[in-house]
Amino acid sequence: xxxxxxxQIGISFKGSGSYVPDQILTNQKIxxxxxxxxxxxxxxxxxxxxxxxxxxxxxxEMGYKAALAAIEMANWDIKTIDLIVLATSTPxxxxxxxxxxxxxxxxxxxxxxxxxxxxxxxxxALITASQFLKVGGYKRAIVIGADQLSSFVDWNDRRSCxxxxxxxxxxxxxxxxxxxxxxxxxxxxxxxxxxxxxxPSKNNKDSIIDNIDFLSGAFSPIQMNGQEVYKFAVREVPxxxxxxxxxxxxxxxxxxxxxxxxxxxxxxxxxxxxxxxPKEKILSNLEKYGNTSAATIxxxxxxxxxxxxxxxxDIIATSGFGAGxxxxxxxxxxx
Ligand code: UT7
Numbered sequence: 001x002x003x004x005x006x007x008q009i010g011i012s013f014k015g016s017g018s019y020v021p022d023q024i025l026t027n028q029k030i031x032x033x034x035x036x037x038x039x040x041x042x043x044x045x046x047x048x049x050x051x052x053x054x055x056x057x058x059x060x061e062m063g064y065k066a067a068l069a070a071i072e073m074a075n076w077d078i079k080t081i082d083l084i085v086l087a088t089s090t091p092x093x094x095x096x097x098x099x100x101x102x103x104x105x106x107x108x109x110x111x112x113x114x115x116x117x118x119x120x121x122x123x124x125a126l127i128t129a130s131q132f133l134k135v136g137g138y139k140r141a142i143v144i145g146a147d148q149l150s151s152f153v154d155w156n157d158r159r160s161c162x163x164x165x166x167x168x169x170x171x172x173x174x175x176x177x178x179x180x181x182x183x184x185x186x187x188x189x190x191x192x193x194x195x196x197x198x199x200p201s202k203n204n205k206d207s208i209i210d211n212i213d214f215l216s217g218a219f220s221p222i223q224m225n226g227q228e229v230y231k232f233a234v235r236e237v238p239x240x241x242x243x244x245x246x247x248x249x250x251x252x253x254x255x256x257x258x259x260x261x262x263x264x265x266x267x268x269x270x271x272x273x274x275x276x277x278p279k280e281k282i283l284s285n286l287e288k289y290g291n292t293s294a295a296t297i298x299x300x301x302x303x304x305x306x307x308x309x310x311x312x313x314d315i316i317a318t319s320g321f322g323a324g325x326x327x328x329x330x331x332x333x334x335x
Contacts, residue, residue, distance in 0.1 A: 008136045010180020013334055014076070015172035017069025018302040020165075020289060021057040024049050027162070034158035041162045046265025050165025050290035052150045058092040060100040062168035063146035066298070067101060070142060074172035078105055082138035084112035085129045087121030087294040089199065089323070090148045094217075101144065110142075118197070119261050119322025120187070121145055121294035123330055126171065130182050133175040144170040145294035152199050154221035163263070164222070165290035169298025181335060183315075184248040186240055187328040196228040197323040229322070233267045237319045238274035240329045245317065248331050252277050256314040257304070261321055262286035262296035271319070283309075293322070310334050 026049040027038035041047055053062070063086055071078060084107060086098035091114055093100065098112035117124040122145030129141040146168035153161045199222050203215030237260065245252060258277045260268050265286060272282045285300045292299060297320055304310040312335040321327035 008134060008175040008177060010176045010182065011130045011133050011173045012176045012179075012181045013171060013332070014174050015070040015072070015074030016170065016298060016302040016305050017066045017071070017073060018167065018169040018295070018299045019062050019065035019069070020051040020167040020299070021053045021062070023052045023054050025052045025165070030162055033155060034161060036158045036162060044264075044266070045163060046284070046286055047162065047290045048287045051167055053148050053166045057148070057166065059086075059088050059090055059146045059148050059168070060092040060097045060104070062148070062166070063088070063097065063144045063170070064101045064104045066146065066168035066170040067105060067142050067144050069302075070170040070172040071105070076140060076172060078107050079109055081105075081107045081110045081140045081142055083129055083132055083141040084110045085125040085141065085143050086112070086114045087117065087125035087143070087145045088114055088147055089116050089118050089121065089293060090151060107142075117326050118324060119263065119291070119293050119296070120320040120324065120326040120328050122169070122297045123318065123320035123328040124187060124326070126173070127182070127185050127187060127328070127330065129173060133173065136175070139175045141173050142170055143173060144168060145296070145298050147293035147295055149222065149293050152219060152222050157221070159226055160222055160224045163291045165292050167289055167292035167295040167299050169295045169302050171298055181333040183331040183333060184244055185328065185330040186244050187326070188236070188240060189324050189326045191324065193228070193232065193325045194323070196225040196232065196325065198223045199323070230264065230267065232325055233263065233321050234270045236327050237267070237271045237321055240327060241271070241275060241317055241319055244329045244331055250315070250331060252317075254315055255317045256281065257310060257316045258282045259297055259301055259316050259318040261319065262289070262300055263291050263322070305334070
């Protein structure tokens with residue numbers, strides 16, 4: 001950090017980008033693998049298909065492509081980027097994938113690191129990066145949400161495998177002097193309920209030499225109690241959003257778009273009903289992509305920005321939620 005500049009008070013949103021792998025897995029195709037049907041998946045989740053990484057699509061590649069698109073939209077010289085935060089639970093390298101993205105971009109000035117908070121990851125990363133900008137040390141940041149959950153799904157477990165897909169999304173954000181387009185935020189964690197959704201390590205005991213054991217590093221597939229996660233989401237998400245709107249003195253009528261983590265259409269509908277936000281204002285693309293974990297929020301927002309649905313100065317209420325358990329909310333003005 002070179003010399004603090006305390007005049008910076010907020011952030012603005014300069015660009016967005018996203019990327020999904022080409023390979024499409026439809027509900028019909030999943031029903032060739034597990035005992036399910038297009039009708040069941042569609043009616044219980046709203047999902048029709050999802051994208052699955054194949055060779056060459058990993059979190060580094062997907063995150064890089066999303067970040068590059070966001071930088072192009074922002075029209076930034078890559079060498080002016082100070083910070084890259086990658087939200088992911090499925091890094092290509094457990095030591096961190098953000099540095100590889102930094103190198104691929106050629107963003108040699110930027111410090112780059114990963115942040116893990118599952119499906120709340122993008123929101124937590126956006127809030128984290130914005131704090132660095134507001135403190136005054138950094139001017140330009142790229143925030144990426146990218147996940148490849150297909151590598152960790154149990155493809156024989158019909159209760160969870162139907163939900164997840166792969167993808168990446170990114171925002172380019174910049175420090176501002178006179179206003180703050182991250183109007184407000186809140187973040188929560190309840191580790192007591194963490195057992196409802198896990199991607200736990202699986203340490204097999206082995207020995208290095210006689211009497212000295214070690215635990216090999218590997219992971220078990222995703223374990224999920226779907227009903228409990230569902231109940232958690234429909235209870236906590238409206239509460240955190242209502243409190244945030246109240247604190248920032250906004251009414252739900254003033255919200256142009258409700259952007260929730262794309263987990264299940266029924267969750268989106270239920271939260272919308274609670275907040276009295278009409279369906280037309282709720283962004284949804286999970287029909288095409290399923291739950292892409294840390295990528296859902298920037299992925300659905302990038303789509304809406306590129307389609308001219310989200311416009312400059314639109315007010316967006318957003319919430320991410322999932323494993324941890326963790327959840328968060330942010331009130332944003334786009335632009
Ligand atoms: O980022 C957060 C990630 N996680 C989530 O968002 C999960 C939130 N939870 C959910 O979205 C829903 O709980 C699910 C979509 C996972 C499941 O829907 P549900 O309405 O809660 O179903 P259920 O678990 O209550 O199961 C109802 C029935 C059961 O059969 P019985 O016991 O009533 O005979 C299940 O065995 O549906 C059965 N079932 C299925 N049937 C066909 C469960 N999965 C399937 C399936 N196809 N894929």
